[in-house]
Amino acid sequence: MTSSDWDDWLVREIEDASPEGVAVWYLGCNGFVLKGTGGTTIFIDPYVGVGDPPRTVRMIPVPFDPEDIGEADAVLATHEHTDHVHGPSQAPILENAGATFYAPDDSLTVAREDESWTEEYDVADDQLVEVTEGETIDIGEFTVHVEGANDPDATHPVSYVVEHEAGTFFHGGDTKPSEEFERIGSAYDIDLGALAFGTVGRIPDKETGEPKRTRWYNDENQIVEAAADLELEALLPSHWDMWRGLTSDPKVLHHHAKSFEYPNRLELVEIGDRVDL
Template sequence: MNEHNRRRGAALINEVNQTEVPYGTLAIWFLGQESVIIKGDGVTVYIDPYVSDYLDKNGPERSYPAPIVPEDIVGADLCLITHEHEDHMDAGTLPAFHKQNSKAPFMAPACCKGPLITMGVKEPLILVADDSRETELFSKLQISVIPAAHEQLEQDAEGHYRSVGYVLKLNGVTLYHAGDTVVYPGLIERLRAFKPDVAMLPINGRDFFRRERGIVGNMNYREAAELAVSIGAETAIPLHYDVFAGNAEKPGYFVDYMYEHFPEQKVHVMARGERFVYVSGQAFMNRP
């Protein structure tokens, strides 16, 4: 990695660690694919951190370098993994993440536990994603696990789902990160009950030809837009459209569809490495 990129990554992580957001807001950073950083009330959460060049050596090349590298990541409190695919559970990132943030727990589907241990993550720090209950961490973050159908709902013998998304309640804001999923019966009703402020949704879609190449798909931009509106999300953010040229989508299609069909729906397309501060109505009320 060249000196410019090294300095850029260190500057971004310094920005994350120095950012303080008032009640009713969340700070969000976009690292590409579905990799994001969420911060609120002093808690910093990484979701699917894929910032290495691991896949460059084993499969498709990235369309652009990640805004940070694994060695940049310090100050993390929690890592959430949605499923075992390499661009979500990154063997090039997670060992460094764990080494540099040794007290940060991981939450992941049960099928990810063995691979995480192989990567060096200590077993007591691994929390199995359980959709039957809400998990509270740090006395300020509530996490609900949402089953994800990538492209189908898959469960092991104990009923644990292979792919999941997460609903985070933090700092007076409710955020849904879908992971990789299509829309399936019951998903809308389950999410609607949370009244999410922010919905982060994959838009790259799926088709016969990608499936023949072993690429498992997601909802497309139309489905993602309809889902965001159906669950009452205040703001929708598209994900999973930019890292691999053979499995990409134009986020402008998502924006155009929203503008044409739901012109009052708020949408935000994040730039690479951008800090976006979401402000909810709670920001203008007294903190409970």
């Protein structure tokens, strides 16, 4: 396991925080931590791996060591890709904090069968809970709604709408625009939404190793289309910082978003930054 470049200061900051509503920390890649005023703490897609160099090369620091995390109620996964379901990043959180892992079926297959979390770590099978679209889960002071997602590269992706009396957070995983988003935008009043953003680059093919034109995340127009359909009050672009060859500059989104009713503003953050609802 790669050790943290930042020691444990970010973990301690999260544990010591007493938000008046909901604090949201960006972990880089597509990882987030939500902590409510009552102390409930939810991790979504935390990943501290370095990828698979030279195909996928991590471009940002490793912000924490999962072994240092002792306070967490849940870990949510959006889909089965390595930077969203990763035993070395997530199983120690379940082991040390007693957190529950919520994920769709194909993500649980990775945890149970491909990576054998219950054998390799002190994780009980009942800590691994399957979710599917249309379900609602109560996690402490948060209500989590499982919704659909449109990620053509994943086998079963979902998105999450996380409600709290202080505000509502949307995590789309690596979704592209979806026909479902207009319905979701009408059904929920979303204060802050995280959508994956990046450029198109040439990444070595998994089988041949030859560079291949690759689009894993939303471009400028797609991310604004999704944000507009979701009626996001604020759009937080994620994932743009992570992989060599696919990084981008989220500041360009001001030009693409300015003529649309939604999002009303951009929330541009870097790894380790905190936003409050």
